Amino acid sequence: MDNNLELRAATSDDLRDLGELISRAFLDDLDDEFLKVFELVDEPERARVITGDGRIVANGSILTRDLTVPGAVIPAAHVTGVAVAPTHRRRGLLNQIMTAIFDDIIERGNEPIAALWASEGAIYGRYGYGRASWQVGYKIAVRETTLPGVTPSGRLRQAKPADVRDQLASVYERARVLRPGISGRPGHWWEYHTADLKVWRRGMSELRAVLYEVDGEAEGYATWRVKGGWDDTGPKGEVAVGEVMAETVEAYAALWRFLLSIDLVRTVKYSFAAPDEPLTHLVTNPQGMATWVEPGLWIRVVDIAAALSARRYAAPIDVVLDVADQRVPANAGRWRLTGGADSATCEPTTDAPDLSLDIRELGAVYLGGTSLTTLADAGLVTAHSPAALAAASVAFGWHKQPLSIEVF
């Protein structure tokens, strides 16, 4: 056992050691090409590491990005790279890392929420993270279903993603502010996303892009990989769709029509659909799309007053919340939330509560993808007034379900 463990911020000199720890924790080898791309987006000063005998044995990193939430785009600490060396597990190192991460976010004071993807769903509830979005996957048998429609006015153009990075970025930026759950891609993030490393191909082709353009301006794009193949009954090619971002109805339909009609392909897989994906209403036969659902983004409300006043509400709301928070005591207590479609305020109060809940449940409903009523039905929210629960459930909802298209 080490008794010389030390917690500190990482530095740029830690890059390789950190890369090794994280790759091994995820049961992979460190890839040198990946390390170069990782360096582009790494923020060592926001990583907290624990060292023992000169090696990094635990890590948790934060990426400084923003996130679309209902009616707004707000700074959100994107927590990632959480790993503890197999030799040092189950003796509290993750607890120390998560505390250090909270300290960093609270000290900065401008990130009302934190967001992460969980490798295992049982880990993060104890730290106040609630499951806030769902990742919907499709396996589409393209011989069983088609996407009919009129010829669009725009045109499709195929390109290498790295060659059309600026066009992809501008479509993404305009489209992503319209749906909760999507992260900003500042700095070098577009280089990261178009890097197309061999290790990311997993037996498929290089990454391809198709743009939907009207009068030379991109209004949508899709990225995908393909794998050819044949069996006794002919071709059995597969397409794995990466992202589909569209600003218009026409662009969305044209891109999906393209993806579902590539010759020699029999199966199209897409793992990042929203629960209310329009595609299911466009195809001739939704049964031709096998569908699965998994947890997506987990949200932690770090600063309750800032978080609840930053988002917008689908209906007028005036509710008193009695909130429990074991890890961030400043959030605990009673809060009056008032607001609606244009503004909101959240202030401490001594008034009697309408709803009692843990901060975890507030994270779960924050993006508008989970209902307070569902959580009350699960025994996780106590409603002191059924009418207040119904009204707050509507107000916390949103007209578009959160979509989480990028595992970070």
Ligand SMILES: CC(=O)SCCNC(=O)CCNC(=O)[C@H](O)C(C)(C)COP(=O)(O)OP(=O)(O)OC[C@H]1O[C@@H](n2cnc3c(N)ncnc32)[C@H](O)[C@@H]1OP(=O)(O)O
């Ligand atoms: C945002 C992300 O990056 S997600 C990626 C998370 N990383 C991985 O999955 C990589 C492989 N796993 C690991 O590196 C480690 O096992 C970790 C990081 C998950 C846990 O690290 P440890 O140092 O062993 O955790 P630690 O001993 O601090 O345990 C803290 C608590 O979490 C619980 N816990 C730890 N791992 C798990 C798990 N896999 N599933 C459920 N609970 C867990 C512990 O039981 C403990 O609970 P308690 O506080 O109620 O007693």
